[in-house]
Amino acid sequence: MPDFTKGEEKDIRDTIAWAQINGDVLRSLSKPRFAFWALFTFALCLFSIGVACEVYQWRRGLGVANFDNPHVWGLYISTFIFWIGMSHSGTLLSAILHIIHADWRKPIYRFAEAMTTFSLMTAGLFVLIHLGRLWKFYYSLPYPSERMLWPNFQSPLLWDAIAIFTYLTSSILFLYVGAIPDFAICRDNATGWRKHFYSMLSLGWMGTDRQWRSFRVTYLTIACFLIPLAVSVHSIVASDFAMSQQPGWHVTSFPPYFVAGALYSGCAAIITLFIVLRYTFRFEEYMTMPILDKVGRLTFAIAMVWTYLNFVEYASVWYGDDMYAKDLLIQKATGPYSPFWWGMNFCGSVVPLLLLSKSVRGSPTAMMIVSLLLNLGMWLERWMIVAPTFSHGYYPWTMDHDQWPGFVQWGIVLGSFGWFGLLFMLFCKLVPSVSMYEVKEMVYHRTLAQRHAREA
Template sequence: MGKDIREDIAWAQINNDVLKSLENPRKLYWVILFAAMLVFSVGVGCEIYQYNVGLGAANMDNPHMWGLYIATFIFWIGMSHSGTLLSAILHLMHADWRKPIYRFAEAMTTFSLMTAGLFVMVHLGRLWQFYYAVPYPSERWTWPNFQSPLLWDAMAIFTYLSSSVIFLYIGSIPDFAIARDNIHPGWRKKLYSILALGWEGTDRQWRNFRVTYLTVACFLIPLAVSVHSIVASDFAMSQQPGWHVTSFPPYFVAGALYSGCAAIITLFIILRYVFKFEEYMTLPILKKTVRLTFAIAMVWTYLNCIEFTATWYSHDQVAKDVLIQKATGPYAPFFWGMIFCGSVVPFAMMVKKWQTSIPVMFAVSLLLNVGMWLERWMIVAPTYSHGYYPWTWDHNQWPSLIQWGIVFGSFGWFTLLFMVFCKIVPSVSMYEVKEMVYHRSLAKKKEELGLEGGH
């Protein structure tokens, strides 16, 4: 295996390379940004229409009360998990290879959470009253219903989002200082001055920074696990066949990490090209990420099997019917598509040659995410189509173009946010890469001296 990073990159070179990404990316950057804006505006148009005429525009019905919005909501929530995995969990585990890629992963967390939050709004029948779900003090003593998993959900997402933003920000402070010191004068310099909070790189500052960063990382990990467990509770706590499954929380968390890792691979490849980060986002790092993803894919597949077998042997005929219907009914192409994308495609990651092949991994990561999106849809829709009350079965419901348009638009929104972020905030952590280079060179030196214990 090659080196995660060259040990002979000068620190100034690192600063230079990364800060360049704030100045002159490849043309493709602008293409992506423009495309993202277009896609997003489609979504906005659809939402404006839906807001004005009502949710009927989405072609949902009784019994199909929830549609793609909730499925996509779970998808985006899931996407957010890998950022935390890379930045917090791997940080605690001292996995050095995460360093060049955790920053954008963390940004991905934040933006996908924001996208997910949008879907909660888009899904509401009366968007303009969304604040009723917030436990604000009220003269009339009207509280939200603390029994409702949806409320837990809203709180968990909000907590997770705010913590993620703080974590992202704290981790970026030294880099803001670097940017402040190196960028030519202008509004951005002012912005970085403010954001850098007077960072001077003194020992005391570094000490405090380390402690704070570690604390927030520790705080974030349980949050990350809980937020998707709670999303799972939306379903598992209900009484519906196909939803009322004990293994849903771990299943959701595994699915979340899975889709998140797949998204990291996709963005890794894009950023590497667009911002010319070949030096930092190296193929060995890609390989490690791919292997991690493969491991999670297998966990997810295992949990899937658990869910199916548990239903199959549960003597819960209705839940069993839902499963059969899912696998053989009108949803069958999507169900088997999900199995294919989620459980078969990852085996491509076992092929050594492909692990570092950019085009193959790009395609694979996209397919994985398609599979994961289908998984969320296959959780939500089939239960509605084939629930407890046979009279209301409806296998024919199909989301309207408005619904598809908003789902489509959300990808534009996410990409837009992400791309703008990368242009403003250094998307590779400069100080951590320096650390990494330092560690590498230290290890190399030790190797050269024939000492033991290098890493």
């Protein structure tokens, strides 16, 4: 096997014909392979479990999920934060790496953007589900009503709603605008209902210089908006906790800690889906091992930032003057939650050290296992932020350490993964998951650079 980590192998073969790029990617939209149906069925099963649990909870109340006072958030809000975090993958790959001209992102940013959108759509479900009586959701919307109530604009929960709405709609527009040239390619090669579908989506794009120029400026401008927006979204989610007085949550470093955690889990999820797509759609030509190597390095760097901020949080509590917060930290490390807390630290801070190894970064199987462990760590992190605080509060009656999520909570969490999987797989069959025009640009500019180098 060639040692690509020494730079001997290119990110992408620069002799790929443009017509071949179209052909390879358009093939992924055609009749699914067995692997696709297997994954789809698995996702559908998970989703069905979630729906069944939600229906049961709807009919019987939140008690069946093992919620009581003070255990009011549980896995629903933990998983909400997890999915919001996953949504940062698209922003990182599409917006941040686009602005710094890291062109190796081009074959893989489209599915990362889709992840962003679908993660936010999944996260939004938990906001509804955790209310229990979700048919009364409209109570929380800001509109003049006969109840003479407005939502509390000073609450980070309302900031959250507005920030997530802004992020979701902006991400959808970013994904859509970025895919218009590819929809035109699909339109030019499709027949039947797909022809009409892609004709509508491509808006009559013909690749004129005027369209390309407007497109370039728009894409860059939205990318510039998305970066501060993504940071603000997760800072606000962190404020849901940090602006409360609960022990373990009232920590100044929570916003950057949450943002780093979000980028971290987003990167890990990119690795997972990278490998799944590479094999399901036979994208070995585009989702290459050198690109996976770069994502692995990026993940390692972000993992170390997260680890640092994690220790900052522990140090702030340990050396701070809040005895309840310190007591909670000791409880996390030694109490009934300790296996999960140590598991979080192991998966989040020790497992990424494997990414230092070239052989690990060069093995898709190893990278798959590492990425799943990293995401397990990131999910545990969110759970360890939410649950222990509710089980070890200020008053003795809140110190109930034996309260665990019921099967309904677990079922709905599993269902969310199924929902995300279904959305993502439908997306992969309707929208090119590799950006064809950007890969062409990548190939073209590299060929041009080589030609200039030869001429010089």
